[in-house]
Amino acid sequence: MEQTVTQKSIKNPAPKGPDSFHLGIPFKLQDKINVWVLRTLAFAIITMLATLIVLLFKQSGEAVKEFGLWNFISTDNWNPVEDEFGGLSFLYGTTVSSLLALAIAAPVSVAIALFLNEMLPAWLGKILGLFVEMIAAIPSIVFGLWGIYYLAPFVKNTLTPMLKGSLGFLPLFQGPSFGIGMLTASLILAIMIVPTITSICREVFKTIPGHQKEAALALGATRYEMIKLAILSPSFSGIMGGVVLGFGRALGETMAVAMVIGNSTTISSSLLAPASTMASVIANEYAEADSDLHVAALCLVGIFLFVITLIINFAARSIVWHFNRKHAR
Amino acid sequence: MMIETTNYYRWRKFKNRFFQFLLIMAAIAVLTPILLIVQYTFVKGAGSLNLDFFTNLPKPVGEVGGGMRHAILGTLYLVAIGAAIAVPIGIMAGIYLAEFDKKSALSRILSFAIDLLTGVPSIIVGIFAYILLVVPMKSFNAMAGGVALSIIILPIVTRATEEILKLVPDHIREAGLALGIPRWKVIFMIVVPGSFKGIFTGVMLAISRAAGETAPLLFTAFGNMYMSYRIDQPMASLPVQIYNYAISPFEDWQRQAWGGAFVLIIIVLGINLTSRAIINRNELINFFSELKKKLNSKKA
Numbered sequence: 116m117e118q119t120v121t122q123k124s125i126k127n128p129a130p131k132g133p134d135s136f137h138l139g140i141p142f143k144l145q146d147k148i149n150v151w152v153l154r155t156l157a158f159a160i161i162t163m164l165a166t167l168i169v170l171l172f173k174q175s176g177e178a179v180k181e182f183g184l185w186n187f188i189s190t191d192n193w194n195p196v197e198d199e200f201g202g203l204s205f206l207y208g209t210t211v212s213s214l215l216a217l218a219i220a221a222p223v224s225v226a227i228a229l230f231l232n233e234m235l236p237a238w239l240g241k242i243l244g245l246f247v248e249m250i251a252a253i254p255s256i257v258f259g260l261w262g263i264y265y266l267a268p269f270v271k272n273t274l275t276p277m278l279k280g281s282l283g284f285l286p287l288f289q290g291p292s293f294g295i296g297m298l299t300a301s302l303i304l305a306i307m308i309v310p311t312i313t314s315i316c317r318e319v320f321k322t323i324p325g326h327q328k329e330a331a332l333a334l335g336a337t338r339y340e341m342i343k344l345a346i347l348s349p350s351f352s353g354i355m356g357g358v359v360l361g362f363g364r365a366l367g368e369t370m371a372v373a374m375v376i377g378n379s380t381t382i383s384s385s386l387l388a389p390a391s392t393m394a395s396v397i398a399n400e401y402a403e404a405d406s407d408l409h410v411a412a413l414c415l416v417g418i419f420l421f422v423i424t425l426i427i428n429f430a431a432r433s434i435v436w437h438f439n440r441k442h443a444r
Numbered sequence: 445m446m447i448e449t450t451n452y453y454r455w456r457k458f459k460n461r462f463f464q465f466l467l468i469m470a471a472i473a474v475l476t477p478i479l480l481i482v483q484y485t486f487v488k489g490a491g492s493l494n495l496d497f498f499t500n501l502p503k504p505v506g507e508v509g510g511g512m513r514h515a516i517l518g519t520l521y522l523v524a525i526g527a528a529i530a531v532p533i534g535i536m537a538g539i540y541l542a543e544f545d546k547k548s549a550l551s552r553i554l555s556f557a558i559d560l561l562t563g564v565p566s567i568i569v570g571i572f573a574y575i576l577l578v579v580p581m582k583s584f585n586a587m588a589g590g591v592a593l594s595i596i597i598l599p600i601v602t603r604a605t606e607e608i609l610k611l612v613p614d615h616i617r618e619a620g621l622a623l624g625i626p627r628w629k630v631i632f633m634i635v636v637p638g639s640f641k642g643i644f645t646g647v648m649l650a651i652s653r654a655a656g657e658t659a660p661l662l663f664t665a666f667g668n669m670y671m672s673y674r675i676d677q678p679m680a681s682l683p684v685q686i687y688n689y690a691i692s693p694f695e696d697w698q699r700q701a702w703g704g705a706f707v708l709i710i711i712v713l714g715i716n717l718t719s720r721a722i723i724n725r726n727e728l729i730n731f732f733s734e735l736k737k738k739l740n741s742k743k744a
Contacts, residue, residue: 142624142626143626145626145628145629146626146627146628149627149628150544150545153536153537153539153540153544154540154544154545154550156533156536156537156540157537157540157550157551157554158550160533160537160554160557160558160598161550161553161554161557164557164560164561167572167575167576170572170575170576171568171571171572171575174571174575222470223470223473223474224474226466226467226470226471227467227470227471227474229467230467230468230470230471231471234464234467234468238731238734238735238738241731243471243475245720246475246478247474247475247478249478249713249716249717250478252652252653252656252712252713252716253481253656253709253712253713254655254656254657254658254683254708254709254712255656255658255659256656256658256683256686256687256690256705256708257481257485257656257686257705257708257709258481259687259690260485260686260690260701260702260705261480261481261484261485263690263691264484264488264698265480265484306474306477306478306481309474313474337456337457337459337460338460338463338464339456339459339460339463339464340456340460342463363563366565367563367564367565367566367567367568368565369565369566369567369658369659370658370659370683370687374687374690374691394565394567394659397567397570397571398567398659398662401570401571401574401662401663402584402662402663402666413571414571417567417568417571420565420567420568421564421565421568424563424564424565425560425563425564428559428562428563429559429563432559
């Protein structure tokens with residue numbers, strides 16, 4: 116009975132009138148057209164992305180031919196005037212600045228997530244949590260501007276004497292400070308990735324059932340012991356996911372870093388010295404690159420950046436995904 | 445024996461206190477720089493704004509005065525191009541992911557591609573747009589900037605649409621289908637309008653993100669110092685203009701960079717907070733009424 120009714124309504128064109136969407140096409144065909152339009156669109160997006168990646172590789176082909184992949188990442192000789200290019204210093208700059216930023220931001224982010232979730236009353240935690248999340252919305256150019264005019268003088272006049280006074284014997288803190296350099300860039304990056312890690316950590320901590328915390332407290336645990344036993348150890352992998360995601364964000368960050376890192380293409384063991392990252396060198400030189408080889412070399416740097424962030428992002432996502440699946444059960 | 449336990453208990457108590465102290469210190473360490481950035485931008489930025497800033501074009505190098513009218517309009521123009529391209533495509537792709545072919549290879553690859561686009565550093569997006577449009581047209585142009593921004597907007601809109609449509613309970617779709625309405629109509633005229641608020645919020649968040657992007661515009665729209673509405677010519681934008689002024693040696697340009705940063709932050713945070721407020725309107729109302737109750741009970 117039901118079937119006949121639906122089939123009838125599909126086969127017979129609906130009466131003409133207020134239903135202007137009917138167009139005299141059977142409903143089944145309309146749905147088919149709709150699905151195929153969406154499929155074409157999906158296919159177009161995928162093709163577009165694939166084409167872009169292929170073009171990116173093609174664009175860098177000249178540099179690969181000229182220097183060889185391995186040679187390119189193992190030399191730090193970057194000289195646009197002589198058309199000689201090696202990307203090691205940028206690889207080094209990106210890795211060191213991001214790792215340093217992560218070393219500063221990760222413990223602080225976990226701590227502030229705990230502070231917001233466990234120590235503050237819920238309403239105050241919500242306000243401050245929103246406030247922390249707002250940092251993620253501030254454009255990176257504003258961070259860069261603040262970095263040049265506030266953070267760089269602060270690093271030069273206050274932080275450097277302090278570090279030299281206490282840890283000056285380390286090779287990390289040798290040489291003069293110009294304010295702009297690896298350390299300043301790492302500090303800016305650390306501020307920028309805190310909201311990423313914090314929001315993931317807060318989500319992860321929220322998945323822990325209340326009775327687990329109550330059980331720890333009921334056994335006489337102090338708040339610290341409760342946090343250690345009931346919150347931190349079960350959510351370890353989730354925290355790691357957030358940290359790796361923050362790392363991916365730090366790797367790709369461009370403008371703020373380009374403005375405060377000093378853009379020197381030499382590798383220096385001192386954190387006070389200026390340096391360069393993969394993103395910052397592209398931002399600084401791409402528009403002015405006039406030889407084809409220079410553009411190709413910058414594209415090759417871009418490919419490295421692309422591949423590295425891709426791997427890091429998917430690693431982070433799979434960690435978080437595994438965590439969620441484990442806890443959904 | 446008794447003394448030992450007391451000591452141990454004291455030690456545990458001390459550890460607890462110390463840990464909580466560390467948490468508070470961490471919170472201060474995070475909140476201080478944020479407050480500094482906001483305070484610095486607002487004080488310096490608001491102080492360097494005047495009417496000229498909004499209505500005038502830049503003066504020649506070395507002359508004091510002039511403004512960023514071209515950059516403010518340029519940003520709006522570029523974001524409009526980006527949104528015009530990416531928002532319809534993004535919503536369609538989100539609908540496709542949420543409603544059709546859930547286990548098929550095509551939707552899995554599309555999902556992967558969207559993930560990939562979300563993670564791409566914005567500077568790489570700039571290179572994409574450069575290869576796609578600047579190289580064939582042999583000049584920096586506004587279209588390339590718009591396309592770069594659209595690549596940034598697209599994955600955010602797609603994900604937002606998909607996530608929100610997944611929240612719509614299946615019985616709504618079934619009710620529509622049971623009435624004999626074709627599936628596309630159920631989706632486009634019942635499911636999507638029903639979650640319009642959420643999709644709108646996703647779109648606005650994506651736009652606010654694109655408005656603040658500098659890196660993809662550096663070598664696509666490039667920037668200029670005069671008013672231009674031509675899509676095949678370089679076009680100024682607020683972030684790029686701030687960047688160029690910030691690294692310049694002229695004090696008046698640096699002042700204007702702060703003014704620009706202030707305007708940019710107002711635009712970006714304004715869009716962001718408003719759209720968040722729209723999606724959380726009920727929660728917001730509850731929150732304030734609870735706050736009011738709390739304050740009243742404290743007074744009494």
